[in-house]
Amino acid sequence: MQKYSVFSLVKNAFTNHENWEVAWKDPEPKKEYDVIIVGGGGHGLATAYYLAKEHGITNVAILEKGWIGGGNVGRNTTILRSNYMFDSNAHFYEFGMKLWETLSQELNYNVMYSPRGIINLAHSDAQMNAYARRGNSMRLNGIDAILLGRDDLKKMIPFADFSETCRFPIHGGLMQPRGGTARHDAVAWGYARQADSMGVDIIQNCEVTGFDVNNGKIEGVQTSRGNIKTKKVGLCVAGSTTLLADMLNMRLPIEAHVLQACVSEPVKPLLHNVVTFGAGHFYCSQSDKGEMVMGGDLDGYNSYAQRGNMPMIQHVLTGGLAVFPNFSRLKMLRTWGGIMDMSMDGSPIIDKTHIEGLYLNCGWCYGGFKATPSSGFVFAHTIAQDQVHELNSDFNLERFHTGKIIDEKGVGPKPWIG
Amino acid sequence: MLEIKCPYCGKRSQNEFSYGGDATIKRPQLGEEISTEDWDNFVYYRDNPRGKHSELWHHVSGCRQWFKVSRDTATHEIFDTCKMNEDFNV
Numbered sequence: 001m002q003k004y005s006v007f008s009l010v011k012n013a014f015t016n017h018e019n020w021e022v023a024w025k026d027p028e029p030k031k032e033y034d035v036i037i038v039g040g041g042g043h044g045l046a047t048a049y050y051l052a053k054e055h056g057i058t059n060v061a062i063l064e065k066g067w068i069g070g071g072n073v074g075r076n077t078t079i080l081r082s083n084y085m086f087d088s089n090a091h092f093y094e095f096g097m098k099l100w101e102t103l104s105q106e107l108n109y110n111v112m113y114s115p116r117g118i119i120n121l122a123h124s125d126a127q128m129n130a131y132a133r134r135g136n137s138m139r140l141n142g143i144d145a146i147l148l149g150r151d152d153l154k155k156m157i158p159f160a161d162f163s164e165t166c167r168f169p170i171h172g173g174l175m176q177p178r179g180g181t182a183r184h185d186a187v188a189w190g191y192a193r194q195a196d197s198m199g200v201d202i203i204q205n206c207e208v209t210g211f212d213v214n215n216g217k218i219e220g221v222q223t224s225r226g227n228i229k230t231k232k233v234g235l236c237v238a239g240s241t242t243l244l245a246d247m248l249n250m251r252l253p254i255e256a257h258v259l260q261a262c263v264s265e266p267v268k269p270l271l272h273n274v275v276t277f278g279a280g281h282f283y284c285s286q287s288d289k290g291e292m293v294m295g296g297d298l299d300g301y302n303s304y305a306q307r308g309n310m311p312m313i314q315h316v317l318t319g320g321l322a323v324f325p326n327f328s329r330l331k332m333l334r335t336w337g338g339i340m341d342m343s344m345d346g347s348p349i350i351d352k353t354h355i356e357g358l359y360l361n362c363g364w365c366y367g368g369f370k371a372t373p374s375s376g377f378v379f380a381h382t383i384a385q386d387q388v389h390e391l392n393s394d395f396n397l398e399r400f401h402t403g404k405i406i407d408e409k410g411v412g413p414k415p416w417i418g
Numbered sequence: 419m420l421e422i423k424c425p426y427c428g429k430r431s432q433n434e435f436s437y438g439g440d441a442t443i444k445r446p447q448l449g450e451e452i453s454t455e456d457w458d459n460f461v462y463y464r465d466n467p468r469g470k471h472s473e474l475w476h477h478v479s480g481c482r483q484w485f486k487v488s489r490d491t492a493t494h495e496i497f498d499t500c501k502m503n504e505d506f507n508v
Contacts, residue, residue, distance in 0.1 A: 242466040253462040255440075256491065301420075301437045304468040304492045310419055311432055344462040400462040401454065413462050416437050 001197035004108050023189060024196035029203050032229040033061045035383055036221055037236055038208050038244065040064030042073035042184075042369065043361055044236035045191035046376020047383070048200045054377070055384035058199035061230075063223060065207040069188030072238050075306075075338035076369040077261050077295045079274055079285065081118045081179035082143050085134045086408050088394035089347065090141040095391055096374030097143075097178060103373060109190030111182045112288065118179030118274040119148065119156070121323065123168040127278055131174035138176070148173045157275060159326050168279035168322055179274060181285055187372055210247050211358075218357035234359040234383050239304065239339025241362040248355065253344040253400045254363055255415050257298045258337045260308035260316075264330040266290030280319030291333060294320060298340065298366075300416045308337040340365055342415030345399070347406035350379055350392040359383050360397065365415070420494060424477045425485050425501045438474030440464050441486045468492050472506070475499075 002008060002021040012020055035051060037044045040062045051057045062068070080100055082093035104111050122128045128147075135145035149172045154162055162170055196202055203225070210222035211233070220229040235244055239256050266289050276283040281296040296316030299308045313335055321328050343349060343363030348371065350361050361379045364371065378389040388396070399405050411417050420432040446452040446460055471491045476484050488497040488506045498506040 243468055251459075251463050251465070253464070255464050255466050256468070301489075302440075302466065302471055302473065302491045303494065305494060309432065309494075344464075401458050414439060416439065 001193070023193040024202050027201045027203065029061060029063075029206065029223070029225050029228055030201065033201070034059040034230065035232045035234065036060070036228060036230045037062045037234045038221070039071075039236035039238070039240075040068035040192075040202060040204065041071045041236060041238060042069070042188050042191070042372035043238075043364075043375045043379065044234075045188055045195060045202075046372050047234055047236060047361070047379045049191045049195040049198075050377045050380035051384060052195060052198035052200055054380060057384055060195075060199075061201045061203055061228065062195070063206045063208055063221070063228075064202070064204045067204050068192055068202060069185055072338045072340075072364075072368055073184055073188045073372065075261065075336055076184055077283065077285070077293050078181045078184045078287075078369060079118065079179070079283070080113070080182055080370045081176055081274075082370075083118065083120070083134070083138055083145065083174070083176045083179065084408060085137045086406055087141065088406050089408055090138065090143060092374055092378070092391045092395070093370065094141065094143050095377070096371055099373035099377065100182065100370075101178075103182075103187070103190070107190035107194050109186060109193060111186045111190055113180070113182045114288075115178045115180040116273050116285070117175050117177045118276070119153070119173045119175045120276045121153070121173045121278040122171045123279040124171060128171050131172075135174050144176055144178050146175045146177065148175050156273065157271065159270065160275075160323050161325050166322070168277075170323070173278070175273075181274065181287075184369060187369075191372075191376070208244065213248065213355055213358075216354070216356055218355055230357075232357045232359070232383055234361060234379060236361045236379070238341045238362065238364060238368060241341050241360075248358070250353065252349075252362070253397075253413075255302055255342045255344075256304050257301070257340050257342050257415055258303040258305055258308045259295070259298050259340045259366060260313060260335055260337045261293065261295040262313060262317075262335040263287065263291040263293050263333045264327070265333050267292070267330065275323075277319050277323045280316075280322065282316050282319035282323070284320060284324070292327065292330060296320075298342070298416055299337075304339055306337050306339060308335070344413040344415065345405035345407040346409050346411070346415075348375070348395050349397055350375065350382060351388060351396045351398075352382065352386070353397070420496065422475060422487060422496060423499045424480060424483070425499055425504075426481045426483050427477060430477070430480060434477060434479040436476045436478045438476055438484060441472040441474045470497065
């Protein structure tokens with residue numbers, strides 16, 4: 001594989017950039033693989049990468065119905081954080097944060113990791129107390145957290161509404177300085193390029209239409225490009241998980257919902273952190289191109305449509321304008337939607353299943369992007385070793401029977417409320 | 419914008435309603451022998467279909483009645499709505 005560096009850039013400049021190697025190949029599917037990953041999104045590509053790198057399993061295929069990176073890894077708001085209170089989440093996401101910090105070097109691909117800090121605004125004394133508690137829990141788990149006062153925030157986001165008579169006055173906030181953003185497409189492409197270089201076949205335009213299961217063991221998958229044998233299959237298909245599980249007669253604690261995001265026209269540098277409004281559901285960061293990247297609530301009803309509805313955009317942006325009134329002058333550039341695999345406790349499922357050789361990676365709710373490296377890492381371990389990694393041992397399917405659910409938000413099994 | 423026909427008030431905009439989830443799940447009967455699995459299925463497990471979905475909606479900014487909607491989860495088309503004690507015609 002060609003190494004990307006300033007020297008290769010200069011060298012290729014002399015030939016008008018016409019001789020770059022392809023970043024990944026376009027192979028025909030083989031008859032058999034050691035492991036098949038269904039879904040060429042961030043998690044699937046990362047899983048294949050870590051299977052090859054950490055476990056030496058390179059006879060791997062990624063089957064993608066469309067094109068790689070065309071689903072949620074290309075539709076999210078690119079936020080990275082590990083500001084969780086529960087131990088299972090905190091350890092898992094913090095492990096991921098550490099992978100993010102060196103990911104560009106590891107992949108030899110600039111994922112534009114930007115630890116610009118994520119700030120959760122608080123709008124009442126009670127919320128400040130709750131944030132102090134969460135911040136303390138984070139620090140006890142070795143995660144960085146700073147409690148900010150109103151005066152600190154006036155310096156950081158002076159254009160926010162700091163009037164004392166507004167409906168939701170800003171009392172302070174909780175900040176994770178190492179949180180931030182990364183270039184989402186680059187993450188998919190970087191993992192794809194490295195996985196491909198180690199021998200993984202990335203097979204696009206290949207839809208899985210069925211599974212061959214015999215005596216409780218997986219033996220292969222049926223696809224739009226023929227049948228492929230394998231002993232191990234990992235599902236990384238986010239919002240489409242139920243559609244594949246239906247083919248296996250598996251019922252899951254998951255509902256599909258559409259989540260929208262939007263960007264404004266690009267403007268000069270204004271917002272230097274990721275900021276979330278604490279009295280509604282609105283979050284925002286400014287992209288390197290200058291666009292305000294904004295998101296908020298689910299549309300609020302089951303949906304498999306990768307597009308949403310205007311009432312929720314209006315609702316989210318109303319919250320946004322409450323905290324940043326000057327955004328009212330911005331023009332909207334684009335809105336789009338992605339299908340969230342909303343689990344019933346708001347936490348992911350990374351586990352083995354009752355079918356031998358079938359592994360499940362789903363239930364990412366709003367938060368799949370930041371988990372891309374850690375999810376790939378532990379899922380690769382789960383598949384390669386046929387046992388869960390310490391970091392995903394709590395993200396099991398069994399918890400919906402034992403009651404040991406991980407309900408960070410505590411809203412109950414009603415995903416559209418969370 | 420969804421246009422939802424409340425069986426009591428007629429067609430109104432989505433803004434007047436709130437969602438109540440899958441209408442097909444049934445709480446296990448009180449007083450009967452119930453397995454833990456039945457409870458788990460009731461609380462956590464859903465069919466989550468791509469296509470026709472029966473769901474509950476609440477006309478929260480209108481007559482405040484709960485009712486059932488049959489809607490396509492892929493196209494958002496609404497086939498029919500009916501009262502809680504009725505069945506869909508379509």
